[in-house]
Amino acid sequence: MQGLTRYKLLFLLPGLLILLGIILFPLIFTIRVSFSGWDAIRPGLDWIGGTNYGRLFVDGRFWQSLSRLGAIALTSVMFEYLFGFGLALLVWHQVRFRRITRVLFLIPMMTTPVVMAVIWRTIFHESLGPANDIAGMLGLGTIPWLTHSVWATVVVILVDVWQWTPFMFLLLLAGLLSLPKEPFLAAAIDGAGPIRTFFNVTFPAMAPISVGALIIRLIEASKIMETVYVITSGGPGTSTETSSYYIFIRGLRDFQIGYAAALSVTYLVIMIVLLTIIAKILTNTLVKSGV
Amino acid sequence: MKLKQLLSAVSALAIASTSTGYAQEDYSRFGIEADVPGMCSYASIDAKDYSSRTLNIITHAIPVIGEPTALHAQQFEELTGAKVNVVHVPFGDLFQRILIPFQTNQNAYDVLFYASLWVGDLNRYLEPVPQAYQDASGIQDVTRNYIDVAKWDGQMIQYPMDGDRHYLKYRTDIFSNPEMQERFKSETGRDLSIPATWEEYNEVARVFSGWDWSGNGTNNFGSAEVAKRDDLMFSAFISRAAAFAKHPDVKGGFFFDLETMEPLINSPGFVRGLELFVEASKDWAPGGANFGLGDEIFSFGGGQALMSYSWDDAFIQAQQSDSPIRNNVAAAPLPGASEVWNRDTGQWDTFDEPNRAPYITWGWTSAVSNRSQNQDMAFDYLCFFSNEANTLSDLQIGRFGVNPYRKSHFDAALWTEKLGWDADLAASYVETLSSMDSSQNRVFDLRVPGVSQFMSSMATGVASAIAGQMEPQAALDQVAKEWAQIVERIGADTVRDAYASVVALEDNL
Structure with missing residues (x-):
């Protein structure tokens, strides 16, 4: 038996080593770079200690971008969950055109984010885009979609919701389809209406899947980059600048590689801590309490 | 030849x-x-x-x-x-x-x-x-x-x-139109002329914004400018500020004081340039604050805007064979400034003939x-x-x-x-x-190590002011603070050595 285990480990070892290399090497390298002053003038891995980390603690723009990211990610994921759940419930019981409807709902998720961002930018172009034509027809006048900080944030959230609601829809529909029929039959026999059935049966049964879907989307949403890059470039001013975009500017525009690495490592640690806390809270609230 | x-x-x-x-x-x-x-x-x-x-x-x-x-x-x-x-x-x-x-x-x-x-x-x-x-x-x-x-x-x-290089482009058919001249005079009390100062530029842009002066059924605007933060806007700001901040008799640096390497980006000349940039933004076309170079080219070259200033592209676009405004445009030097900040005396100097500072942009x-x-x-x-x-x-x-x-x-x-x-x-x-x-009063780009850091910082400050997040002086104070930090990181001597060659060009040495 011991020999068999040894052989199993031996066969697994190459794969494990490659996996560790792929995951760990970039991370360790990034951590090492974060302690260097690598920029356009001083290439390479010199050692400047914690200078970059000291600098980022007083870098107001980084912390602002982080809080902005939190607001954008939480808002968009919340809407994605609500819309995704709603659509999944609609399609769950619908019999006619079920297949074509499901495919149609999935189209936004299958498009290339950068290409779609370009199309959305055109739609919200304040002089030429159709969004303001429609607003004009509705008597709303010209809306400064991309040149007013609030509207620009709304556009970023809207595009993210459009793109990723299908993902939420897909996960939640799969969850709904996997639910056992018996609780619903019991609720029907007890005379529960659709609303009561939803809150007392469907939603609690879906809690574990909901938590998983929310966490996956929060992780993804916290990396939002291409939408911001293409549609607003972080503007107007810095009002839609998220952490990823800020790190991109520092690293690849300003070519402060060492500092950008320190920002990345800090961002990673913060995200791990925050998402762990959020996951814990969601699990305690939705799953363990048996909502 | x-x-x-x-x-x-x-x-x-x-x-x-x-x-x-x-x-x-x-x-x-x-x-x-x-x-x-x-x-x-x-x-x-x-x-x-x-x-x-x-x-x-x-x-x-x-x-x-x-x-x-x-x-x-x-x-x-x-x-x-x-x-x-x-x-x-x-x-x-x-x-x-x-x-x-x-x-x-x-x-x-x-x-x-x-x-x-x-x-x-x-x-x-x-x-x-x-x-x-x-x-x-x-x-x-x-x-x-x-x-x-x-x-x-x-x-x-x-x-x-x-x-x-950056220079002014404008529509000759509108500037020479008697109806337009009359309208401008009735609104401003002065004759319509090619803007000689940035204040005049803003005034002309204001009068010709938000109405259909081209008669094509859509609203036109006075000015199209490259204002998107990460899309070469820093060059537009330099063009606007140069006339106020580049004094022909003051040598030794436009962006920095070459001796001390103290940033001059928050000096009154630059602040005045930014104030007028912010003022102009109120009359831009919808979305004008998000115009990149491509938007500026098509806004002027496509006939939406009366004036613009940047590289040749918008002018060449206007002169394409299928352009609706072909041969209805002209070029002129960038507007100037009647008052120029003199950092030697710490005062504004008044010029009878507006000070021009051609920007030999990258x-x-x-x-x-x-x-x-x-x-x-x-x-x-x-x-x-x-x-x-x-x-x-x-x-x-x-x-x-x-x-x-x-x-x-x-x-x-x-x-x-x-x-x-x-x-x-x-x-x-x-x-x-x-x-x-x-010209003997040229402005060149900041051709020093780490130029991207300097320009990125400046663009962020200017964009914050245009977006109303900060006042122009506060925004440029923040830029100056960041520039000082960048100089410290790179090394004052390293930056000075490089900047000296730029100053030599600007001072015609």
């Missing part, structure tokens, strides 16, 4: 060679009118044999600069037998794609096309242009500004192949890597790229992004005869461009 003289010389040479029984090869199959004799000509390059050798080039994405790079690479291959690989990279990635191979000791590219203001970071990797090429007729004809741009520490390390340039094993071929390629015949052809194709940079390009006949421009328009274009060469 004037165009007519140039063409006559070419014709005479062709006749002479034919009469002596030595027939020149016809290279018109390459799309040029006629080969121009010299060390970079088609005939000279055709005589070289680079078979079994490979030249690697990195350049901008197609079409701007990328398309002529590829076109001339293909021609070079055909003439010399060399294999030429061209890598096209979007502008946002170009700097890092060039720099990273150098920093990691790779010999990735022989020839580089890039923005000339990056020379502060790239100079240590570039091979000086050999004297033989500097003596070639093409470089001898390059104007003073672009020879200056090509040099670093007195040595030519960039091969001139483009000329860029343009495209080219260079050969000092790690290249093919420097002979690389310089021959650049020499061929920018030979007289190719440049004459490239100048006529707007999307190529090659703009006038030789004395012979500043001949109105070139633009009237080759491109069908109206004589007055061509004259205004040529006069505006050539007057920048003779």
